Structures are given as structure tokens and as C-alpha cells.
Amino acid sequence: MKIGVPKEIKNHEYRVGLVPASVRELAARGHDLYVETGAGAGIGMSDDKYEQAGATILPNAEAVFETAKMIVKVKEPQAVERAMLRPDHVLYTYLHLAPDPEQTADLVKSGATCIAYETVTDAKGRLPLLQPMSEVAGRLSIQAGAACLEKAKGGSGVLLGGVPGVQPAKVLIIGGGTVGFNAAQMAVGMGARVVILDRSAEVLRFLDATFGSQVETVYSSVDAIEKHVVNSDLVIGGVLIPGAAAPKLVTRKHLKTMRPGSVVVDVAIDQGGCFETSKATTHAEPTYVVDDVVHYCVANMPGAVPRTSTFALNNATLPYAIALADKGAEVAMLDDEHLLNGLNVYRGMVTCEEVAHDLGYDYTDPREALTAA
Ligand SMILES: NC(=O)C1=CN([C@@H]2O[C@H](COP(=O)(O)OP(=O)(O)OC[C@H]3O[C@@H](n4cnc5c(N)ncnc54)[C@H](O)[C@@H]3O)[C@@H](O)[C@H]2O)C=CC1
Ligand SMILES: CC(=O)C(=O)O
Numbered sequence: 095m096k097i098g099v100p101k102e103i104k105n106h107e108y109r110v111g112l113v114p115a116s117v118r119e120l121a122a123r124g125h126d127l128y129v130e131t132g133a134g135a136g137i138g139m140s141d142d143k144y145e146q147a148g149a150t151i152l153p154n155a156e157a158v159f160e161t162a163k164m165i166v167k168v169k170e171p172q173a174v175e176r177a178m179l180r181p182d183h184v185l186y187t188y189l190h191l192a193p194d195p196e197q198t199a200d201l202v203k204s205g206a207t208c209i210a211y212e213t214v215t216d217a218k219g220r221l222p223l224l225q226p227m228s229e230v231a232g233r234l235s236i237q238a239g240a241a242c243l244e245k246a247k248g249g250s251g252v253l254l255g256g257v258p259g260v261q262p263a264k265v266l267i268i269g270g271g272t273v274g275f276n277a278a279q280m281a282v283g284m285g286a287r288v289v290i291l292d293r294s295a296e297v298l299r300f301l302d303a304t305f306g307s308q309v310e311t312v313y314s315s316v317d318a319i320e321k322h323v324v325n326s327d328l329v330i331g332g333v334l335i336p337g338a339a340a341p342k343l344v345t346r347k348h349l350k351t352m353r354p355g356s357v358v359v360d361v362a363i364d365q366g367g368c369f370e371t372s373k374a375t376t377h378a379e380p381t382y383v384v385d386d387v388v389h390y391c392v393a394n395m396p397g398a399v400p401r402t403s404t405f406a407l408n409n410a411t412l413p414y415a416i417a418l419a420d421k422g423a424e425v426a427m428l429d430d431e432h433l434l435n436g437l438n439v440y441r442g443m444v445t446c447e448e449v450a451h452d453l454g455y456d457y458t459d460p461r462e463a464l465t466a467a
């Protein structure tokens with residue numbers, strides 16, 4: 095298989111689809127690797143390192159898309175990248191289609207096979223290719239939120255951990271999955287008072303057993319959100335309904351009850367966000383203010399720590415990249431229902447039920463789509 099790795103072009107996105115060690119694994123299996131010059135610069139991996147691993151360096155993204163059949167990326171293809179997709183391309187990357195009608199329309203039009211990292215599943219119903227980036231983003235959310243609480247950044251001037259004799263900040267985490275758990279670890283470590291809301295009894299039980307009295311677990315309801323948002327200094331949004339647009343759990347009315355200078359970090363923004371007032375921001379301009387509340391809504395948070403993130407991402411994505419390359423995408427997916435769950439768009443058909451539902455497309459079962467083709 096000819097496999098291409100373009101340089102990421104989303105704002106301040108320094109991750110890269112494959113690290114040299116992954117290139118080496120794939121090359122050793124007889125695949126041809128094409129890497130855009132400078133693709134690994136953001137993680138300190140030079141073109142030389144990629145060449146030593148067995149890749150051919152190409153001068154630009156056009157050459158990568160032209161030469162390769164399988165494209166391995168990190169972030170959803172931007173408009174100029176989508177224009178280069180062909181029906182014989184296999185695109186393997188994060189897509190987050192439900193809140194993104196323009197991207198979805200372009201992928202449908204391209205005829206390409208589009209596999210989304212974030213909907214690949216595992217035997218326990220988890221999302222193994224989302225998990226490592228959710229770990230990063232969950233941990234970063236507290237760092238980012240703590241910085242936003244500083245006065246010079248528009249915050250209320252509260253230190254998360256407080257100091258002896260002065261109470262710590264209250265951190266409310268909505269969604270106690272991977273993002274929520276990792277945010278809680280950091281917030282507890284910094285000495286904040288932490289409340290976590292979730293709808294899953296199993297998740298609440300796990301958090302309670304893990305953190306004991308260091309966190310308060312609460313069943314998520316409109317009542318609970320209203321009660322806890324009002325006096326929180328920092329609210330983290332980490333809910334997910336896999337594949338679907340995030341539910342808007344915190345409304346503008348709730349927001350108005352918060353103290354001026356309080357902060358919301360909407361990690362779920364890549365699925366549209368769980369605050370009514372959220373809109374995606376970039377690392378270049380990460381925050382904006384609504385009703386005196388600072389909003390941090392960066393859709394590619396792990397891009398801020400690309401070295402950690404790229405290696406963590408490759409650990410999870412490489413086994414599936416190998417299967418796709420070794421067997422061909424169709425056979426690899428027919429052989430593995432969990433990889434098949436990653437198929438969002440195939441030859442113009444929308445094969446992720448939540449995306450089809452949220453954006454008004456006909457839904458085609460992925461197995462039927464593959465076997466009909
Ligand atoms: N902005 C960024 O850069 C990044 C964003 N993310 C996003 O963060 C979000 C969360 O991801 P994960 O933690 O991996 O998902 P997860 O599936 O591990 O956890 C989500 C949790 O939300 C809970 N939930 C669902 N509905 C709820 C409700 N109404 N109230 C309270 N809890 C509710 C679920 O029970 C689950 O425990 C996803 O949208 C993911 O794509 C992940 C990584 C980076
Ligand atoms: C999951 C995701 O959207 C990211 O890592 O950027």
C-alpha cells in the first residue's frame with residue numbers, strides 16, 4: 095500500500111499522523127511511505143529521521159495526496175485537503191462530522207473511504223483511538239482553566255488550590271469519562287474542590303471508588319447542573335454521545351448565574367460543545383468572553399503538546415493502520431467490527447448512524463455498504 099502523511103495545517107496543529115517508528119513498522123511490512131517535508135518538525139522529527147525509517151520525502155501535500163492511496167492524518171481534512179481526495183483514497187484520521195456539515199458534504203462528494211479515529215470501538219465498548227487524546231485534553235483542561243482564571247487573562251483571580259487559610263476554587267466537571275477522569279486527577283492534585291457529574295451509575299461508582307472523598311460525584315440532571323454551575327469557578331465540559339453532536343447541557347441562562355471572571359473549558363467542542371454559548375476557537379486565540387464568563391473552546395487541545403500527543407496517538411492508531419495497509423481497507427474492516435465502526439463515509443454513503451441522523455443523510459449500514467460495493 096502507498097501510504098501518505100501530509101503536514102497538518104489546522105491552526106497551531108503540530109502533531110503528525112505517523113512518527114518515524116511507525117513508518118519503520120509499516121515499511122518493514124513492505125508498504126511504501128510518503129511523508130511531506132517538515133511534517134514531523136513540530137515534534138522534533140526531521141525529514142532525515144523519516145528517511146532513515148524508510149519514507150520518501152515529498153515537497154508538498156499535493157504530491158502526497160497524488161502519490162498515496164491511504165492518507166494518515168491527525169485532524170479532520172481542511173477544505174484544501176478535501177479538494178484533493180479521490181474515490182480510491184482511504185482517509186484515516188479524526189473527522190468529528192456530526193457538527194460539521196461542510197466537511198461531511200465534501201467527504202460524501204469525494205467518494206473516498208473515510209475512517210474516523212473517534213468512532214473506532216473496542217470489545218468493552220470504549221473508543222481506543224479517542225482515549226489517548228482525551229487523556230491529554232482532560233489533563234490540559236485544568237492547566238488551561240487555571241491560566242484563564244488569572245486576572246490578566248480575564249479571570250476572576252482565583253488560584254485553583256487556594257492557600258492555607260483561603261479556600262480553594264470549585265471545579266465542576268460535566269462528564270466523568272476519559273476527559274473527566276483525567277481532569278479530576280489534575281484538579282485534585284492541584285488542591286481544588288472537585289464535583290463530577292455523569293449519567294452513568296457505573297462511571298460514578300468508579301470515580302467514587304478511585305477518588306474517595308477527594309471528589310463529589312453527582313448524577314447529572316438539569317437540577318444538578320443549575321445547582322453546581324452557579325458557584326463554580328471553573329466548569330469543564332467533557333460529555334460524549336459517541337458520533338453524535340454534544341448535548342447543550344449548560345444554557346446561557348445557567349451561564350448568567352456564574353460569578354464574573356469564572357471560566358468554562360468546553361473540551362467537547364469537537365463534537366459541537368456542551369455549553370450553549372460555545373464556539374470553536376484556536377490555539378492562536380483560545381478564549382472569548384460571554385456574560386463575563388471566559389470561554390476556552392479549542393477543538394484540537396492536544397495539538398498544544400504535540401510530542402506527548404503524537405506518540406500517544408500512534409500507540410493507539412498503528413495496529414489499525416497496519417491492518418488497513420496489510421489487508422486493504424475493505425477486508426480489514428469486514429474482518430474487524432470495531433474498525434468497521436470507524437467507517438463514517440464510504441463511496442458517497444454516510445455509514446455512521448449518528449452523523450446521518452444529526453445531519454439529515456440517509457444512513458447505510460457500513461457492512462452493507464462494503465459488501466454492496
Ligand atoms: N477539544 C479537544 O481537543 C478534544 C476533545 N475531546 C472530546 O471530549 C469529549 C469527551 O471525550 P471522552 O472523555 O473520551 O468521552 P467518554 O465517552 O470517555 O466520556 C463521556 C462521558 O460523558 C457522559 N455523559 C453523557 N451524557 C451526559 C450528560 N447528559 N451529563 C453528564 N455526563 C454525560 C458519559 O456517561 C461518559 O461517561 C468528546 O467529545 C471528545 O471528542 C477529546 C480529545 C481532545
Ligand atoms: C480528539 C481530537 O479532536 C483531537 O485530538 O484533536
Ligand SMILES: [Mg+2]
Nearest residue numbers: 364393394395
Ligand atoms: Mg478535536
